[in-house]
Amino acid sequence: MSPPEHFVVEYAINPWMDTTAPVDTELAVKQWEGLREALVRLGHEVHVLAPEIGLPDMVYAANGAFSVDGVVYGAKFKYPQRSAEADAHRRFYDTLGWRYVMPSETNEGEGDFTYLPAAHGGLVLAGHGFRTEVAAHAEAQEALGRPVVSLRLVDPRMYHLDVALQPLDDANVVYYPGAFSESSRRVLAQLFPDAVVATEEDALAFGLNLVSDGRNVVLNSEATGLAARLREAGYVPVPVELSELKKGGGSVKCCIAELRA
Ligand code: ARG
Numbered sequence: 449m450s451p452p453e454h455f456v457v458e459y460a461i462n463p464w465m466d467t468t469a470p471v472d473t474e475l476a477v478k479q480w481e482g483l484r485e486a487l488v489r490l491g492h493e494v495h496v497l498a499p500e501i502g503l504p505d506m507v508y509a510a511n512g513a514f515s516v517d518g519v520v521y522g523a524k525f526k527y528p529q530r531s532a533e534a535d536a537h538r539r540f541y542d543t544l545g546w547r548y549v550m551p552s553e554t555n556e557g558e559g560d561f562t563y564l565p566a567a568h569g570g571l572v573l574a575g576h577g578f579r580t581e582v583a584a585h586a587e588a589q590e591a592l593g594r595p596v597v598s599l600r601l602v603d604p605r606m607y608h609l610d611v612a613l614q615p616l617d618d619a620n621v622v623y624y625p626g627a628f629s630e631s632s633r634r635v636l637a638q639l640f641p642d643a644v645v646a647t648e649e650d651a652l653a654f655g656l657n658l659v660s661d662g663r664n665v666v667l668n669s670e671a672t673g674l675a676a677r678l679r680e681a682g683y684v685p686v687p688v689e690l691s692e693l694k695k696g697g698g699s700v701k702c703c704i705a706e707l708r709a
Pocket of ligand 1: 462465496505508510530558582608610611696697698699700701703
């Protein structure tokens with residue numbers, strides 16, 4: 449039997465998704481639980497967004513919104529299969545009492561936005577090229593009152609910014625240059641001369657889809673090369689196994705929305 453058409457469409461736009469490879473649900477939940485436990489062990493407070501029937505990609509919580517200074521710029525998903533997720537996130541931020549700005553432009557939250565509080569006084573980095581529209585970058589800047597630097601993604605395997613670049617601390621990043629246009633590479637080199645530069649192998653192991661607290665870097669256990677490079681740079685890699693989540697095209701960062709009060 450061939451898969452339903454909407455899965456085929458999604459597969460075409462996310463080269464990581466192989467809908468013919470069955471997911472071991474029990475193992476997927478166990479791995480997700482391992483990620484949650486790793487974060488709690490490191491001292492983080494973790495809220496869990498309740499899953500909703502009919503929204504199988506909700507586990508990739510990074511895509512539902514983007515917050516800075518307690519203000520939330522809402523997501524507007526590119527594909528209809530995920531569009532209802534944005535409202536679940538909005539209701540969550542309502543319970544925190546945070547101001548929520550409804551988007552007009554297509555954007556996939558922290559999939560394509562990230563924030564560095566100590567870089568140049570507070571800088572948003574934003575990706576476009578596959579999912580998020582560049583017009584959303586300007587909209588986010590108006591919503592959040594922070595400068596937004598637009599970066600163009602050019603490799604379809606790195607379809608979101610968060611599989612190509614992540615902050616390592618308040619002012620520095622790790623990224624794979626090959627994911628970006630030549631001009632965007634120049635922008636990144638100018639802004640982050642001390643960045644940790646990742647290889648294509650690191651990116652393909654989903655190593656860049658990491659979450660760092662400035663010291664501990666939680667990353668996919670397959671990314672052993674990147675873990676070694678991070679250790680050399682003075683960070684503490686915390687590997688977690690997320691092989692089942694990778695089948696859906698996501699890893700550590702994709703599963704986590706950061707709450708920036
Ligand atoms: N299947 C999901 C999609 O293609 C994966 C999203 C991964 N999330 C992320 N933040 N990159 O939309």
